[in-house]
Amino acid sequence: MNTFKITLLRGDGIGPEIVAQAIKVLDKAGKRFDFTPQYTEALMGGCAIDETGVPLPQETIDKCLASDAVLLGAVGGWKWDNLPGNLRPEAGLLGIRGALKLFANLRPAKIYGPLKGACPLRPDIIGDSMDIMVVRELTGGIYFGKRGRETVDGVEAAYDTEYYTTTEVERIARVAFESARKRGGKLCNVDKANVLESSRLWRETVLRVAADYPDVQLSHLYIDNAAMQLVRNPKQFDVILASNIFGDILSDEASQVAGSIGMLASASLGNGKLGLYEPIHGSAPDIAGKNIANPLATILSVSMMLRYSFDEIAAADTIEAAVEKVLENGLRTPDIYTDGCKKIGTVEMGDAVTAAL
Numbered sequence: 001m002n003t004f005k006i007t008l009l010r011g012d013g014i015g016p017e018i019v020a021q022a023i024k025v026l027d028k029a030g031k032r033f034d035f036t037p038q039y040t041e042a043l044m045g046g047c048a049i050d051e052t053g054v055p056l057p058q059e060t061i062d063k064c065l066a067s068d069a070v071l072l073g074a075v076g077g078w079k080w081d082n083l084p085g086n087l088r089p090e091a092g093l094l095g096i097r098g099a100l101k102l103f104a105n106l107r108p109a110k111i112y113g114p115l116k117g118a119c120p121l122r123p124d125i126i127g128d129s130m131d132i133m134v135v136r137e138l139t140g141g142i143y144f145g146k147r148g149r150e151t152v153d154g155v156e157a158a159y160d161t162e163y164y165t166t167t168e169v170e171r172i173a174r175v176a177f178e179s180a181r182k183r184g185g186k187l188c189n190v191d192k193a194n195v196l197e198s199s200r201l202w203r204e205t206v207l208r209v210a211a212d213y214p215d216v217q218l219s220h221l222y223i224d225n226a227a228m229q230l231v232r233n234p235k236q237f238d239v240i241l242a243s244n245i246f247g248d249i250l251s252d253e254a255s256q257v258a259g260s261i262g263m264l265a266s267a268s269l270g271n272g273k274l275g276l277y278e279p280i281h282g283s284a285p286d287i288a289g290k291n292i293a294n295p296l297a298t299i300l301s302v303s304m305m306l307r308y309s310f311d312e313i314a315a316a317d318t319i320e321a322a323v324e325k326v327l328e329n330g331l332r333t334p335d336i337y338t339d340g341c342k343k344i345g346t347v348e349m350g351d352a353v354t355a356a357l
């Protein structure tokens with residue numbers, strides 16, 4: 001029987017509640033599909049600051065590097081909002097992505113049939129379905145470029161630098177092309193090449209890589225137009241390739257089009273099999289501890305973990321089917337609730353998916 005070593009970063013806010021539900025589902029999947037998840041706990045984010053003074057202790061990096069996959073809840077909260085940038089919980093998140101060299105962030109945005117009513121767009125815009133994969137570069141660009149503050153002629157100023165090497169663009173472009181090949185065969189590259197030099201290099205590099213993927217239909221959009229097209233006609237998209245910051249923004253937008261940010265999972269991958277899996281939503285401190293958070297994004301992140309890190313495809317498919325079934329049965333956490341459905345809490349949702357497995 002396969003044993004998979006998983007480091008749990010439960011994090012802050014609703015993080016611990018949603019991770020607890022995902023673990024239930026993973027354990028049940030292990031029993032059914034004959035693998036054993038083995039958990040190690042580590043601190044990251046606000047909880048790490050409280051315990052150790054830093055958002056990402058070295059011990060956490062070491063534990064993650066020694067595991068097969070990392071499951072993350074969410075980090076951050078008001079309590080730590082006034083700390084300097086390098087000591088905020090978010091710095092821990094960027095740090096772990098960098099330390100594990102997880103340059104490729106996959107964020108699928110899909111409308112589940114039963115949740116069509118939660119989509120804020122008109123039914124004729126959405127049609128039968130929407131199924132987009134946002135491929136976001138995760139360890140470069142303005143998130144990791146040179147930043148600082150200075151005083152110029154007595155006036156305070158600050159800067160962050162968008163910076164990409166062709167190596168960085170090429171490897172993420174390949175991930176996006178490969179993903180398009182396995183899906184609908186369409187890739188839309190998003191940049192701001194009409195203004196930014198870094199985007200011009202980005203686009204040139206994408207075009208160069210495209211020569212190796214003649215079977216993939218490549219298009220380009222500027223970020224402003226892409227943001228508009230995503231609500232005007234989301235069905236036109238299959239795979240979207242974007243830089244760190246553009247991908248951050250578009251994936252939130254895509255998630256809302258899909259009904260709720262509480263539904264969207266993500267996988268952060270590097271060159272090997274080690275991956276970090278997390279919901280794309282934040283720690284939502286305002287609803288923490290109330291048993292109302294939606295655990296489905298974290299449960300779906302576990303399904304991505306099974307798919308990308310463990311090659312347990314049948315288990316991954318089964319979890320996704322279980323989520324769909326629970327939704328079909330009308331069970332809803334408050335964020336996706338519509339008339340005629342049954343409103344349930346975080347724990348009940350975890351139980352329902354576990355039972356449906």
Ligand code: IPM
Nearest residue numbers: 076090091093094248280282
């Ligand atoms: C995300 C989040 C993070 C990001 C924040 C919390 C640093 O918004 O994962 O999308 O910007 O990458």
Ligand code: MG
Nearest residue numbers: 248249252280
């Ligand atoms: Mg984000």
